[in-house]
Amino acid sequence: MKILVCISNVPDTTAKINFTADNKAFDKNGVQFVINPWDEYALARAIELKEAKGGTVTVLNVGEADTEPNIRKALAIGADDAIRVNAFPKDSFFVAQQIAAVAKENQYDIILMGKESIDYNGSQVHSMVGELLGIPSVVPAFKLDLVDDSTARLEREIEGGKEIVEVKLPFVASAQQPMSEPRIPNMRGIMTARTKPLKAVEPVAADVKADYVGYSKPEKKSGVKMIAPENAGELITLLRNEAKVL
Amino acid sequence: MSVLVFVEGLSGEIKKSSLEAATYGSRVAQQLGTSATAVAIGEVHEDALAKLGEQGISKVLYDGDSRLNQFVANAYVKVIASAAAQEGAKVLVFSNSNIGAAIGAKLAVRLNGSLATNVTTLPNMEGGSFVVTRGVFSGKAFADVALTADLKIIAIKKNSIDITAGSGTAAVESFSADLADADFAGAPKETVMQETDGVLLPEASIVVSGGRGMKGPENWHLIEDLARVLGAATACSKPVSDMDWRPHHEHVGQTGITVSPDLYIAIGISGAIQHLAGVNSSKVIAVINKDPEAPFFKAADYGIVGDAFEVVPKLIEAAKALDK
Numbered sequence: 001m002k003i004l005v006c007i008s009n010v011p012d013t014t015a016k017i018n019f020t021a022d023n024k025a026f027d028k029n030g031v032q033f034v035i036n037p038w039d040e041y042a043l044a045r046a047i048e049l050k051e052a053k054g055g056t057v058t059v060l061n062v063g064e065a066d067t068e069p070n071i072r073k074a075l076a077i078g079a080d081d082a083i084r085v086n087a088f089p090k091d092s093f094f095v096a097q098q099i100a101a102v103a104k105e106n107q108y109d110i111i112l113m114g115k116e117s118i119d120y121n122g123s124q125v126h127s128m129v130g131e132l133l134g135i136p137s138v139v140p141a142f143k144l145d146l147v148d149d150s151t152a153r154l155e156r157e158i159e160g161g162k163e164i165v166e167v168k169l170p171f172v173a174s175a176q177q178p179m180s181e182p183r184i185p186n187m188r189g190i191m192t193a194r195t196k197p198l199k200a201v202e203p204v205a206a207d208v209k210a211d212y213v214g215y216s217k218p219e220k221k222s223g224v225k226m227i228a229p230e231n232a233g234e235l236i237t238l239l240r241n242e243a244k245v246l
Numbered sequence: 247m248s249v250l251v252f253v254e255g256l257s258g259e260i261k262k263s264s265l266e267a268a269t270y271g272s273r274v275a276q277q278l279g280t281s282a283t284a285v286a287i288g289e290v291h292e293d294a295l296a297k298l299g300e301q302g303i304s305k306v307l308y309d310g311d312s313r314l315n316q317f318v319a320n321a322y323v324k325v326i327a328s329a330a331a332q333e334g335a336k337v338l339v340f341s342n343s344n345i346g347a348a349i350g351a352k353l354a355v356r357l358n359g360s361l362a363t364n365v366t367t368l369p370n371m372e373g374g375s376f377v378v379t380r381g382v383f384s385g386k387a388f389a390d391v392a393l394t395a396d397l398k399i400i401a402i403k404k405n406s407i408d409i410t411a412g413s414g415t416a417a418v419e420s421f422s423a424d425l426a427d428a429d430f431a432g433a434p435k436e437t438v439m440q441e442t443d444g445v446l447l448p449e450a451s452i453v454v455s456g457g458r459g460m461k462g463p464e465n466w467h468l469i470e471d472l473a474r475v476l477g478a479a480t481a482c483s484k485p486v487s488d489m490d491w492r493p494h495h496e497h498v499g500q501t502g503i504t505v506s507p508d509l510y511i512a513i514g515i516s517g518a519i520q521h522l523a524g525v526n527s528s529k530v531i532a533v534i535n536k537d538p539e540a541p542f543f544k545a546a547d548y549g550i551v552g553d554a555f556e557v558v559p560k561l562i563e564a565a566k567a568l569d570k
Contacts, residue, residue, distance in 0.1 A: 122364070
């Protein structure tokens with residue numbers, strides 16, 4: 001069983017988000033980057049499947065050299081090897097094409113990633129990869145089990161419920177809670193990660209169809225209006241008459 | 247050169263988020279000086295489809311093939327692609343639902359289009375460009391994205407456009423994309439809907455959410471009672487779902503569901519930055535917490551410092567007294 005886990009390098013969940021003075025680009029200054037939290041569910045589940053059934057877990061990131069600490073972290077968590085496509089991830093179609101190119105070359109049985117990245121929140125790459133490779137994509141999935149060597153059983157979320165889907169390998173799935181419990185690397189993992197292969201490859205020629213031209217931040221709230229707890233019912237009146245949301 | 251909107255049904259009716267998509271599509275059509283057509287699939291009542299005229303849709307292409315009653319990505323994509331070809335659509339509009347985002351992405355590849363999901367504004371078409379604004383960084387910022395391909399595909403964020411309540415009737419035409427059995431490979435074996443007497447969280451205009459301050463699942467009747475009387479959905483913070491007090495599908499936050507209702511009422515939730523990221527695009531936020539230093543008050547429009555067990559019953563009482 002060959003599993004590919006695609007990880008995105010994103011600002012830490014608690015990071016303050018700022019842009020350059022011309023508002024044309026994200027300002028990385030002082031920002032700690034982490035493995036996209038949703039991708040950690042995918043990675044943890046891939047390692048669980050490997051532990052149960054054997055096989056390999058390869059980690060893939062489309063990013064410049066500064067993403068390598070987080071790729072090493074994924075290796076420390078338990079992936080066997082890693083590929084970095086040496087390119088700035090310009091838009092989701094560009095990233096999907098890079099993943100599809102790597103996947104075509106190496107023939108994975110399962111391709112996993114998080115349901116979205118917490119920076120661009122696109123929820124696009126997994127479905128694009130499925131379409132580019134002509135294989136099923138099951139998104140977003142919160143349960144993934146293997147029925148046998150050629151079939152997987154997944155549960156995916158739909159608005160108001162869930163669907164149970166069985167697909168033949170290979171397929172793409174995106175992960176969300178509670179697919180697995182994300183793992184923290186231990187000392188042995190950190191030591192062995194240093195010796196695991198991390199290969200950088202150049203990107204394939206790919207289209208970019210969404211051009212990010214500017215950024216802005218939401219308007220600041222004008223401040224909170226406090227209501228005394230003994231008059232709590234007044235909140236309902238204010239929500240009806242002042243905020244007009246009831 | 248028209249605008250094509252994909253509308254989703256739920257129990258025969260059209261989802262609120264799809265009425266938003268229909269409104270959005272009609273407005274884009276107005277901007278372009280063209281008309282908006284909708285495409286609907288599976289189990290939706292025809293009179294509900296005709297009512298899309300109220301949102302400015304002139305025509306609905308309806309594929310009632312019963313095999314489409316369940317979501318099968320490839321089959322849905324084929325129907326929509328075929329409708330888009332028939333209509334000569336230059337703009338496709340979806341709701342940013344789990345289904346909408348997935349098929350939007352597949353269509354972007356198949357039809358060589360530009361895709362933007364999580365969109366919050368109508369396009370800016372100045373100087374021949376086509377720029378939309380979308381939520382990024384989990385609600386902490388917005389990005390302006392120029393869609394450069396001929397075909398633009400937009401999935402709009404829920405609750406980011408007010409539904410037009412106009413008049414008019416859309417002409418409903420039956421439509422078939424000649425689907426083969428192979429198009430249904432990967433069809434779900436089973437669909438299980440949640441038992442809910444309330445409102446679906448991702449579709450809700452009002453959300454009542456509880457945190458650790460509720461002290462235990464046995465106290466959730468307070469959250470549920472307030473939600474029921476307000477016509478709201480219930481939600482919870484991450485620790486609450488991690489402790490299994492509430493199911494995961496109610497977890498709101500950066501790694502849970504992102505919501506943007508008209509009103510978010512947070513009870514006993516301190517307001518960690520990861521939680522705020524899931525709710526900060528709510529139009530109005532009301533916070534009830536015992537701790538006056540809870541960070542959530544900084545993000546709130548209305549606040550009460552008090553014990554949930556004393557405050558919530560008063561809110562329920564006051565909400566019952568409202569004439570609906």
